Structure formats: structure tokens, C-alpha cells
Amino acid sequence: xxxTHATGYAIFDPKPGQYDFKLTKYELEPAEPDMxxxxxxxxxxxxxxxxxxxxxxxxxxxxxxxxGHEVIGxxxxxxxxxxxxxxxxxxxxxxxxxxxxxxxxxxxGNENYCVQPVHGYNTFWHNGAVHQGGYSTHLRAQERFVFPxxxxxxxxxxxxxxxxxxxxxxxxxxxxxSPGSKVGVIGLGxxxxxxxxxxxALGAEVTVFSRGDAKKSDALKMGAKHYVPTDPGFEKGxxxxxxxxxxxxxxxxxxxxxxxxxxxxxxxxxxxxxxENGLEITSQALSNNGVAVASSHLGNKGEAIQMLKLAAxxxxxxxxxxxxxxDAAKAMIAIEKGTVRYRTVLLQDIExx
Amino acid sequence: xxxTHATGYAIFDPKPGQYDFKLTKYELEPAEPDMxxxxxxxxxxxxxxxxxxxxxxxxxxxxxxxxGHEVIGxxxxxxxxxxxxxxxxxxxxxxxxxxxxxxxxxxxGNENYCVQPVHGYNTFWHNGAVHQGGYSTHLRAQERFVFPxxxxxxxxxxxxxxxxxxxxxxxxxxxxxSPGSKVGVIGLGxxxxxxxxxxxALGAEVTVFSRGDAKKSDALKMGAKHYVPTDPGFEKGxxxxxxxxxxxxxxxxxxxxxxxxxxxxxxxxxxxxxxENGLEITSQALSNNGVAVASSHLGNKGEAIQMLKLAAxxxxxxxxxxxxxxDAAKAMIAIEKGTVRYRTVLLQDIExx
Numbered sequence: 150x151x152x153t154h155a156t157g158y159a160i161f162d163p164k165p166g167q168y169d170f171k172l173t174k175y176e177l178e179p180a181e182p183d184m185x186x187x188x189x190x191x192x193x194x195x196x197x198x199x200x201x202x203x204x205x206x207x208x209x210x211x212x213x214x215x216x217g218h219e220v221i222g223x224x225x226x227x228x229x230x231x232x233x234x235x236x237x238x239x240x241x242x243x244x245x246x247x248x249x250x251x252x253x254x255x256x257x258g259n260e261n262y263c264v265q266p267v268h269g270y271n272t273f274w275h276n277g278a279v280h281q282g283g284y285s286t287h288l289r290a291q292e293r294f295v296f297p298x299x300x301x302x303x304x305x306x307x308x309x310x311x312x313x314x315x316x317x318x319x320x321x322x323x324x325x326x327s328p329g330s331k332v333g334v335i336g337l338g339x340x341x342x343x344x345x346x347x348x349x350a351l352g353a354e355v356t357v358f359s360r361g362d363a364k365k366s367d368a369l370k371m372g373a374k375h376y377v378p379t380d381p382g383f384e385k386g387x388x389x390x391x392x393x394x395x396x397x398x399x400x401x402x403x404x405x406x407x408x409x410x411x412x413x414x415x416x417x418x419x420x421x422x423x424x425e426n427g428l429e430i431t432s433q434a435l436s437n438n439g440v441a442v443a444s445s446h447l448g449n450k451g452e453a454i455q456m457l458k459l460a461a462x463x464x465x466x467x468x469x470x471x472x473x474x475x476d477a478a479k480a481m482i483a484i485e486k487g488t489v490r491y492r493t494v495l496l497q498d499i500e501x502x
Numbered sequence: 503x504x505x506t507h508a509t510g511y512a513i514f515d516p517k518p519g520q521y522d523f524k525l526t527k528y529e530l531e532p533a534e535p536d537m538x539x540x541x542x543x544x545x546x547x548x549x550x551x552x553x554x555x556x557x558x559x560x561x562x563x564x565x566x567x568x569x570g571h572e573v574i575g576x577x578x579x580x581x582x583x584x585x586x587x588x589x590x591x592x593x594x595x596x597x598x599x600x601x602x603x604x605x606x607x608x609x610x611g612n613e614n615y616c617v618q619p620v621h622g623y624n625t626f627w628h629n630g631a632v633h634q635g636g637y638s639t640h641l642r643a644q645e646r647f648v649f650p651x652x653x654x655x656x657x658x659x660x661x662x663x664x665x666x667x668x669x670x671x672x673x674x675x676x677x678x679x680s681p682g683s684k685v686g687v688i689g690l691g692x693x694x695x696x697x698x699x700x701x702x703a704l705g706a707e708v709t710v711f712s713r714g715d716a717k718k719s720d721a722l723k724m725g726a727k728h729y730v731p732t733d734p735g736f737e738k739g740x741x742x743x744x745x746x747x748x749x750x751x752x753x754x755x756x757x758x759x760x761x762x763x764x765x766x767x768x769x770x771x772x773x774x775x776x777x778e779n780g781l782e783i784t785s786q787a788l789s790n791n792g793v794a795v796a797s798s799h800l801g802n803k804g805e806a807i808q809m810l811k812l813a814a815x816x817x818x819x820x821x822x823x824x825x826x827x828x829d830a831a832k833a834m835i836a837i838e839k840g841t842v843r844y845r846t847v848l849l850q851d852i853e854x855x
Contacts, residue, residue: 252742253742253766253767254742254767254791257767259767259768259792261792262767262790262791262792264741264742323768388617389605389606389607389617413606414606414607414610414612414615415612415676417794420785420788420789422785423785423786423789424784424785426784427782427783427784427785428782428783428784429780429781429782429783430780430781430782430783430795431777431779431780431781432773432775432776432777432780432797433776433797434797435773435795435796435797436773436776436797436798436799437615437799438607438615439612439614439615439796439797439798439799440796440797441770441794441795441796441797442783442788442794442795442796443788443792443793443794443795444785444786444787444788444789444792444793444794445789445792446789446790446792
């Protein structure tokens with residue numbers, strides 16, 4: 150019997166500091182031939198969920214939103230054109246569930262840069278149907294955005310890799326990080342922790358830049374070799390040091406010129422995550438060493454599969470806190486207070502009817 | 503007999519709108535074994551000259567400055583270690599005359615990104631000696647920063663290629679521009695005109711972005727295929743169109759988000775030239791297509807030689823206005839008024855003693 154509905158924790162009125170999740174039953178989007186339907190086992194909590202339901206990214210596009218885009222679950226239905234998956238298989242779905250399939254990005258294997266992407270929630274399919282996210286019993290995604298999960302990875306470890314992990318892994322690959330590369334990670338939150346773990350797994354020598362010393366011990370435990378508090382003058386002695394800087398900080402007071410001076414010629418500082426404000430960049434700060442400021446959005450399917458394989462092989466172990474899905478509001482408050490160490494995963498607790 | 507002095511047009515008191523060049527005799531820096539001494543035949547006028555002597559880039563580092571860093575002349579002296587040049591040969595010197603020789607940039611052939619560069623004027627050698635520029639009878643430069651000039655190029659055509667030309671040519675090469683590439687050039691002044699000429703010479707399809715329609719006819723004569731006035735909505739229909747954008751505009755009101763949307767995935771908008779103010783860049787504007795904002799500084803010696811060869815082979819003909827060196831103030835006023843079409847070259851008129 151075809152699955153038509155899901156039940157999830159929905160927010161109707163985004164505002165900061167108060168998260169009134171209402172258990173809500175809703176109709177899933179129509180199942181297309183290229184879609185996979187997943188019964189959700191657990192779902193990671195991403196900063197994007199907080200930006201969306203606190204109103205930081207503006208009003209909702211839909212009447213209500215079920216957030217969550219780091220989903221692990223079991224395939225319960227496949228469309229007639231699906232070839233990669235079968236019912237019963239454990240899979241993951243990240244922060245994108247669909248793309249147009251025919252733009253330059255999609256055709257060149259960069260479907261994460263599709264001109265008409267369908268994101269993980271607060272979004273519409275090309276036919277107008279609403280798509281809701283993973284704090285729920287079920288979701289659907291196009292096959293291209295569903296990933297097989299290696300047996301060696303637990304579901305709760307794999308979940309937050311699908312957005313947080315991939316978001317930091319893809320720019321490392323794009324910068325050709327390999328054994329001996331020097332990688333700087335700016336900020337040590339959920340994304341920063343993944344940037345460290347994956348850069349280390351790729352064989353890089355990792356330096357963490359953060360305000361103060363509070364996270365030094367954690368950074369070194371994650372495998373970073375150096376920890377640099379961004380006090381005045383921190384950049385001295387680090388000129389032209391790094392092959393790439395992954396910036397996971399959302400601060401608009403970032404010492405951007407000093408950070409840029411630590412990049413080797415022609416390299417990039419890559420923003421991941423989405424600060425709510427911009428940064429003033431001068432041509433001078435970029436031209437001394439011919440560097441660039443970039444931003445990276447998720448990763449493509451090849452990168453996702455490669456990342457999961459590397460995590461399984463190298464035993465990459467994210468630092469995750471588990472809680473039942475009904476405690477999603479607590480997870481939001483923890484993000485606001487900056488107390489998450491370093492990623493939260495919500496466990497399924499809704500009874501399917 | 504060794505050359506010890508030069509006579510040049512010097513500015514003692516930088517301020518905008520008033521350019522009191524004083525013919526001044528001064529001691530050249532000591533001639534080192536790796537240095538070439540050049541008797542100057544002509545010198546291009548660059549926006550940097552104006553930024554420096556109008557005070558836009560701040561106070562002078564030296565008591566006075568002789569600007570000019572697009573020099574063509576004849577070799578009159580060579581140091582004992584110079585191997586590439588001989589006395590009497592016609593050569594060019596651009597906006598850099600020295601480097602440390604042992605930093606990462608110098609060692610990897612990116613001497614234009616040396617950590618201790620010696621620029622064309624208002625600058626000191628590592629031993630503290632002052633270096634003055636090309637509105638003069640003579641200058642010295644390290645051999646690495648001296649370029650042979652192909653016979654097919656006139657001195658007055660070659661002069662302004664050495665900074666203005668190279669500054670736009672190097673990022674085109676870095677972006678791997680080749681026949682069929684789509685290149686956007688933002689702003690059509692001295693640098694923009696070179697970006698168009700060299701992108702066309704490399705076989706690219708060139709689009710010029712500029713305010714209003716005033717320069718359309720010139721852009722098309724230079725070989726651009728399209729001209730797009732940056733009126734509201736200009737970016738519609740150009741999403742993901744360009745392989746690189748060369749930004750020669752100094753405006754801080756640039757429609758940067760709209761321009762970035764016209765780049766194909768993973769490509770760059772490269773600032774050349776040096777606006778006096780920064781630009782606010784948001785992560786969102788970069789992440790839609792995974793693009794970067796970069797800045798490029800001159801080019802390396804290999805690129806300079808390749809550029810001059812291409813110019814000779816393809817008959818690249820810059821649009822230059824000629825005037826005697828004593829009219830340097832007129833050239834500055836023309837830059838301020840924006841009436842240069844498109845580059846000025848000053849002809850030697852000082853009698854050597």
C-alpha cells in the first residue's frame with residue numbers, strides 16, 4: 150500500500166528563543182518515478198534548522214515547516230525508474246532532495262549547484278508540491294539525493310555527516326587536500342568539528358583558529374595539530390602557510406584580512422554555513438597573495454559516497470549528542486547558547502499510524 | 503662609465519586635482535650584480551600613478567616620488583650576473599622591479615606574489631635604497647623583472663602592456679581562457695580595454711558590462727561580442743554564463759550579487775586594479791553557484807613573455823594617446839575626468855646630462 154502521509158514536528162510561527170513544535174500529520178508530495186520514500190530512523194540537527202525556525206533567514210515559504218535534513222532511515226517505497234536502491238535498504242538523505250536535472254550544474258555532476266534545487270524543507274517541488282524535512286516519520290527524495298550507508302557506520306554517526314560532514318568535506322576535496330596539506334579551520338562548532346575530522350582523515354596537518362582557549366583541548370582530541378586563538382597579531386609567523394582555510398564561523402567580526410594573509414598564493418578561504426550578515430572584503434587583502442574568498446554549498450553525490458567510504462575506512466567518529474525527536478526544542482536552545490558538543494542527532498519517537 | 507643618477511618628474515606633495523611635477527635629479531639605487539639599468543624611451547600612465555600622487559593610497563613612503571611603471575627603453579648597463587640581456591637591447595620593465603628570491607612565491611615562479619616585493623616606485627630595496635619610477639631618464643630593475651620586447655611591437659604599444667596589459671592577461675591565463683571561453687569584463691577603462699583585447703586574442707567570446715551605453719561602440723570595435731549596460735535586471739538570462747569575470751571597475755556600488763550570479767559553477771570574479779574601498783560580500787551570493795571573489799596582482803615573467811608574444815603574433819593594438827613626459831599633469835587630470843581613451847603613454851623629453 151502506497152505511503153501518502155507523514156507525521157512530523159512542525160513549527161508554524163518562526164521566532165527566536167521559543168520553539169513550539171506541534172506534532173502534525175501532513176500529506177507527502179506525490180511519489181514520482183525517480184523518487185525513494187524513506188521511513189526515518191534518526192535525523193541530525195543543523196544550524197540551518199535554527200536559522201529557519203528562529204526567523205533569522207526571514208519568513209517561511211510554506212504555512213509551516215518540519216525541519217531536519219540529515220536523515221537516516223530505511224527505504225519503504227521506490228519509484229519505477231529507481232535503480233540504485235531496494236526496499237529495506239538503509240540510506241541517508243541530506244540537505245537537498247531534488248534538482249532540475251538539465252542545467253549546467255546537473256549535467257556536469259554538480260547537482261548541488263542546480264539552478265532550481267529542492268532543499269530539505271521550507272521548499273517546493275517544480276510542480277508546486279511542498280517538501281517537508283526529517284523531524285518526521287517519512288520523507289521522499291529523488292534517487293540522486295539518496296546515499297547508501299556503509300555497514301561500518303552507525304546510523305547516529307552517519308546522520309549528521311549528510312549535511313554537516315559533506316559541507317566541509319566537499320571544499321577539502323575541491324582544494325585537493327591530501328597527505329601533507331596544511332588546512333586551517335576557522336571556528337569549532339558542528340561544522341568546524343567535521344572540517345577537522347575529515348581534514349585529518351585525508352592526511353592533512355590541521356590548525357584550528359578560534360576565539361579564546363576554551364576549545365583547545367577538544368580541537369587537539371579531534372586530531373588538530375595546532376590551535377591558534379585569534380588574538381591581535383595571531384597571523385604573525387603564519388604568512389603563506391595554508392593550502393585552504395575552511396571558515397565555519399558566522400561572526401561578522403572575523404579578522405578576515407589577517408586570516409587571508411595566512412593563505413599560500415592562489416588558495417581560497419571557503420565559507421561554509423551561512424552567516425546572516427556579509428563581510429567587507431578589500432581587493433588589497435586578496436591581491437597580496439592572489440587569494441580568493443569562496444563559498445561552498447553541500448557536495449555532489451560522488452563526494453557524499455566518497456566521504457562515507459572514508460569515514461567507514463578511517464573510523465571517523467563524530468561527536469554527537471543523542472536525544473528523542475520530541476526534544477527538538479531543547480536542541481534549538483542548545484544551538485542558541487552555543488553548548489552543543491558538537492552535533493545533535495534526534496532519535497525517532499513518533500508512532501506511525 | 504657607470505650611471506649613478508637619473509632626472510625625473512617628481513611629486514613632493516601628493517594631493518588630488520593639482521599635480522606639480524618638478525624636474526628633479528636624484529641618485530639611483532646602487533647597481534647590484536643581478537640588475538639591469540635602462541635608459542627610458544617612453545612610459546605608460548597607470549591608475550596607480552594617480553592613486554599615489556593624489557594621496558588616495560595615503561602618504562608617500564619616500565620624501566618625493568617619481569611615478570611610472572610601464573617603461574620601455576634600452577639597456578645601458580648590466581650587472582655581472584645578468585645573463586638574459588645585453589647593452590643596447592630594447593626591453594620593458596613593469597610595476598615590480600625586485601623580489602626576495604627565496605619566499606614560496608619566488609621559488610614557485612610566482613614572484614609577483616613575493617612577500618617582500620619591490621614595486622615600481624614609492625618603495626625601498628631590502629638594503630633601504632629608494633627606487634623611483636619611469637617618468638624619468640633611467641631606472642634599474644632586477645633581471646627577473648625585465649622583459650625582452652618582440653620586434654613586431656612598437657615601444658609605445660608595448661609600454662602600457664607591462665602593467666595594464668599583464669594585470670588583465672594573467673588572470674585570463676589563470677582561468678584557462680581559450681577559444682570558446684566566455685569572458686565578462688566589468689568596466690571599460692584602461693584595464694578593461696586590455697582585458698577585452700587579450701581575451702579576444704585568446705579566442706574568447708567577450709561581454710563588456712558597463713554603466714550606460716557610452717562605451718558600447720568602443721567595446722565592439724575592440725572585439726567584444728556583447729555589451730550589457732548594468733541597468734536593473736541586467737543579469738536575467740545570463741545565469742551561469744561566464745567562465746571568468748574580470749572586474750576593472752573601482753566603483754563601490756558595483757551590483758556584485760547580480761554579477762556573481764552570471765558565473766558558471768566554481769568560477770571566479772577577479773578584481774584587478776585597486777579600488778580605494780571594500781565591497782560587502784555575502785556567503786549566500788557566492789554559494790548559489792559555488793563561486794569565488796579573487797584579486798590578481800600583475801603576472802609572472804612567463805606570463806609577461808607569453809603576453810608580448812601573443813600581442814606580436816595576433817597584432818593586439820592597444821588604444822593609446824601619446825604626449826611628452828612634461829605633460830604628465832595633463833595625463834593625471836584626464837584620469838580624474840575619465841576621458842582617457844584608453845591608455846596614455848608619455849614620451850621621453852628630458853635631456854640626459
